[in-house]
Amino acid sequence: MLLTILIIAYILLALGLIIGLLINGVRPSKTLAWLLAIFTIPVGGILFYLMLGRNRREKKLMALREQELIYPRREIDPSYYQNSDKFKKLMHLVNSNCFFPPTPENQVSMLKDGKPTFDSIFNALQEAREFIHVQYYIFEEGDLATGLLQLFKEKVEQGVVIRMIYDRIGSYSLSRSFLNELQTIGVEVYPFLPFSFDRYLTSLNYRNHRKIIVVDGKTAFTGGINVSDKYLKGDGPLGMWHDMHLRIIGPAALQLDDIFRSDWFIVSQQALPLAFQDNSGNQENGKLVQIVYSGPEHEFPTIEQAFLSIISEAESYVYITNPYIIPSQEILKALQIVALSGVDIRLLIAKKSDSRLVDWSVRSYWEALMKAGVRIFLFPEGFLHSKIMVSDDDISSVGSANIDVRSFEYNYEVSALIYDTPFAQLLKHDFLSDCHDSIELDYQTYLKRPMWHKLFEGIARIFAPVL
Numbered sequence: 001m002l003l004t005i006l007i008i009a010y011i012l013l014a015l016g017l018i019i020g021l022l023i024n025g026v027r028p029s030k031t032l033a034w035l036l037a038i039f040t041i042p043v044g045g046i047l048f049y050l051m052l053g054r055n056r057r058e059k060k061l062m063a064l065r066e067q068e069l070i071y072p073r074r075e076i077d078p079s080y081y082q083n084s085d086k087f088k089k090l091m092h093l094v095n096s097n098c099f100f101p102p103t104p105e106n107q108v109s110m111l112k113d114g115k116p117t118f119d120s121i122f123n124a125l126q127e128a129r130e131f132i133h134v135q136y137y138i139f140e141e142g143d144l145a146t147g148l149l150q151l152f153k154e155k156v157e158q159g160v161v162i163r164m165i166y167d168r169i170g171s172y173s174l175s176r177s178f179l180n181e182l183q184t185i186g187v188e189v190y191p192f193l194p195f196s197f198d199r200y201l202t203s204l205n206y207r208n209h210r211k212i213i214v215v216d217g218k219t220a221f222t223g224g225i226n227v228s229d230k231y232l233k234g235d236g237p238l239g240m241w242h243d244m245h246l247r248i249i250g251p252a253a254l255q256l257d258d259i260f261r262s263d264w265f266i267v268s269q270q271a272l273p274l275a276f277q278d279n280s281g282n283q284e285n286g287k288l289v290q291i292v293y294s295g296p297e298h299e300f301p302t303i304e305q306a307f308l309s310i311i312s313e314a315e316s317y318v319y320i321t322n323p324y325i326i327p328s329q330e331i332l333k334a335l336q337i338v339a340l341s342g343v344d345i346r347l348l349i350a351k352k353s354d355s356r357l358v359d360w361s362v363r364s365y366w367e368a369l370m371k372a373g374v375r376i377f378l379f380p381e382g383f384l385h386s387k388i389m390v391s392d393d394d395i396s397s398v399g400s401a402n403i404d405v406r407s408f409e410y411n412y413e414v415s416a417l418i419y420d421t422p423f424a425q426l427l428k429h430d431f432l433s434d435c436h437d438s439i440e441l442d443y444q445t446y447l448k449r450p451m452w453h454k455l456f457e458g459i460a461r462i463f464a465p466v467l
Contacts, residue, residue: 080419097302101290106289108289108420111246112243112244113243122147130216131160132162135165137166138171138226139166139171140171144228166190207411210293210412211226211414218250223244224245234382244321258274303415307331311338319388321387323349325349347376350378357463360460
């Protein structure tokens with residue numbers, strides 16, 4: 001009798017999921033894949049879908065609207081188009097999706113690798129007078145974490161409010177004793193969607209991959225660098241981790257702070273008021289910066305659309321540094337079309353990888369890219385973790401997002417768009433310098449790779465949508 005009841009319940013659940021997929025499915029290929037999994041993998045197919053296939057955007061979007069943690073869309077100052085008319089559509093796209101217009105008069109500093117980044121961060125934290133907001137995907141114990149703990153203690157004693165968010169999966173090694181120390185000294189700290197049995201199926205797939213620090217709403221840091229000693233001491237066989245971060249002083253810092261405040265409501269249910277005013281001050285020779293962020297609550301894959309816009313509008317070159325380039329069909333086609341049109345498309349990827357499955361999946365796209373004329377360079381020293389895009393000496397993107405479906409549709413990500421020629425040229429020269437020290441793949445040689453490589457690539461590519 002019990003077995004019959006379980007079978008009936010299973011059938012009803014499967015039918016409910018199938019109907020939901022048919023009604024709400026966006027991409028036919030994706031819908032078909034989940035239908036096949038449910039039909040062909042008893043029990044496991046349903047569990048896999050519940051963990052990785054559902055989107056929670058409506059529930060979170062309504063909660064944020066109720067707490068007035070979503071901006072109304074604001075008009076873009078027409079004067080911004082004088083030097084950036086080429087990106088008028090991109091500016092509107094980001095403003096429509098994120099409600100963040102471009103902000104002028106920002107000071108933006110490029111911070112390459114761990115030591116310069118954390119030196120700058122610690123200096124800024126020392127200057128905090130009102131609050132410090134900290135958000136990381138990976139927060140690992142070590143010398144850096146210990147230094148931050150001591151600094152936090154000093155600032156709390158001075159009356160500074162410190163709030164911290166860490167991703168519970170990305171920071172899985174963070175010990176209870178360290179968290180207790182943070183709370184004891186007065187830091188307000190919360191995990192993002194903590195791993196627990198009662199919410200396992202609804203939270204596992206949605207990770208907060210953002211890296212944000214904001215000091216007093218005036219100075220902010222964002223990019224690809226996590227809190228980990230691997231950026232200072234290396235990481236076994238991978239060696240030293242290389243990455244890119246930004247320090248932003250100006251009104252764009254407020255946009256990053258508002259993203260933190262939105263996430264703070266998710267983890268704490270405390271609604272901190274959004275900073276709706278500018279704090280541009282009198283910065284001279286400032287840069288035009290627009291923050292773009294994305295997450296499963298967004299109606300559209302915002303960062304993917306921004307990247308597509310940059311690639312499609314390119315006239316001379318697009319240079320991309322990213323360790324995990326597992327492109328969606330839209331990104332793949334855009335890169336191929338633009339490369340075939342004569343634009344110089346180059347990808348800089350780490351030769352070493354921290355995941356064999358991901359590495360094979362990344363490699364599975366190289367043949368199709370090189371066939372269209374895309375040049376691929378492998379960075380040999382350590383592990384290159386930067387997420388950078390620069391194009392035509394006039395626009396740059398530095399942030400947390402990988403070029404894969406997980407970053408575009410499931411993770412909470414953030415990136416800074418800088419509409420500035422000198423800064424784009426700075427990133428371009430740095431990119432070309434790294435390419436000079438890297439190994440360029442040859443298309444004809446790559447075609448002759450062993451058959452078992454092609455087999456592994458094909459198998460890994462099956463898992464591309466969930467990596």
